[in-house]
Amino acid sequence: MQIKDLISILDLSVADIEEIFATARRCKEKQKKGEEYTPLKGKSLAMIFAKSSTRTRVSFEVGMLQLGGHALFMSTQDMQLKRGETIHDTAKTLSRYVDGIMMRTYSHKDVLEMAEHATIPVINGLTDLSHPCQALTDIFTIIEKKGNPAGLKIVYLGDGDNVANSLALIAGKLGLHMVLCIPPGYEPDKGIIKEAQGLADHSGAKLELTNDPQAAASDADILYTDVWTSMGKEQEREERLKIFKPYQLNGRLLAKAKPDCMVMHCLPAHRGEEITDEVMASQQNISFDQAENRLHVQKAILTLLLGK
Numbered sequence: 522m523q524i525k526d527l528i529s530i531l532d533l534s535v536a537d538i539e540e541i542f543a544t545a546r547r548c549k550e551k552q553k554k555g556e557e558y559t560p561l562k563g564k565s566l567a568m569i570f571a572k573s574s575t576r577t578r579v580s581f582e583v584g585m586l587q588l589g590g591h592a593l594f595m596s597t598q599d600m601q602l603k604r605g606e607t608i609h610d611t612a613k614t615l616s617r618y619v620d621g622i623m624m625r626t627y628s629h630k631d632v633l634e635m636a637e638h639a640t641i642p643v644i645n646g647l648t649d650l651s652h653p654c655q656a657l658t659d660i661f662t663i664i665e666k667k668g669n670p671a672g673l674k675i676v677y678l679g680d681g682d683n684v685a686n687s688l689a690l691i692a693g694k695l696g697l698h699m700v701l702c703i704p705p706g707y708e709p710d711k712g713i714i715k716e717a718q719g720l721a722d723h724s725g726a727k728l729e730l731t732n733d734p735q736a737a738a739s740d741a742d743i744l745y746t747d748v749w750t751s752m753g754k755e756q757e758r759e760e761r762l763k764i765f766k767p768y769q770l771n772g773r774l775l776a777k778a779k780p781d782c783m784v785m786h787c788l789p790a791h792r793g794e795e796i797t798d799e800v801m802a803s804q805q806n807i808s809f810d811q812a813e814n815r816l817h818v819q820k821a822i823l824t825l826l827l828g829k
């Protein structure tokens with residue numbers, strides 16, 4: 522893989538994505554066998570968080586440890602960034618100490634700025650606009666469970682948020698059939714949809730945007746949802762609860778899908794909101810396998826970017 526940073530799915534070619542998946546499969550196999558694999562011996566990753574995290578923080582930290590390296594958790598609350606040091610100077614300084622930066626923040630521009638000024642790889646650990654490590658893991662998980670994803674009806678229900686944006690882009694890149702079922706006014710970023718559609722024109726992907734959950738769920742192979750109120754949107758919560766109600770992933774909606782339909786969620790889930798307890802408890806829910814795969818896919822990304 523020739524790229525320095527992983528900021529967006531758009532940074533990756535189809536061959537890069539295939540390389541990430543093949544490396545992730547190898548990392549997973551080795552870990553399951555208890556085989557040591559330490560290509561990042563002596564390397565360090567700075568993990569900068571301006572927002573909360575469970576999965577991203579733990580999977581990157583444990584991933585670095587398993588690869589022979591080390592990760593540092595840095596909350597922006599405790600960094601000089603909070604007291605006015607620029608992203609530019611932070612990038613230059615960290616580049617003198619560590620071998621890579623993973624960053625979770627609000628504005629997507631912040632991650633781009635960090636990547637521009639850092640001489641080391643920068644990985645996007647979620648911004649308001651995108652969540653590329655999640656989308657890569659999601660498609661990796663679908664392939665693991667169902668084989669070739671082309672031809673599957675993958676339905677995303679709910680908010681047109683960072684996760685939806687990255688899923689639309691990866692579907693466009695890889696030629697997948699993705700239905701985005703989203704209430705009017707909450708559609709994914711217009712620029713992203715244009716990019717995804719442009720990719721689809723080349724790859725043969727079928728991207729559909731609808732606001733009819735019943736029709737969308739009908740014959741679905743995958744039903745995927747995410748929280749209705751993403752981090753940073755908390756003041757809109759009450760309004761969103763009302764607007765998104767018909768988009769809840771519940772037993773009735775799941776019954777419309779194919780009998781072997783799998784349920785996905787990037788987690789954290791807000792049970793009783795976008796997904797019911799019943800669906801979370803069902804055999805069809807693979808969201809914890811999905812969460813596990815963040816570890817294996819990110820180990821692949823770290824190996825490919827930091828292991829050069």
Ligand code: CP
Pocket residue numbers: 573574575576577578647655787788789
């Ligand atoms: N899915 C995901 O990124 O989870 P965290 O917010 O817990 O990192």
Ligand code: NVA
Pocket residue numbers: 682683684747748750751752787788789
């Ligand atoms: N869309 C969610 C994803 C959390 C992993 C958020 O941004 O809060």
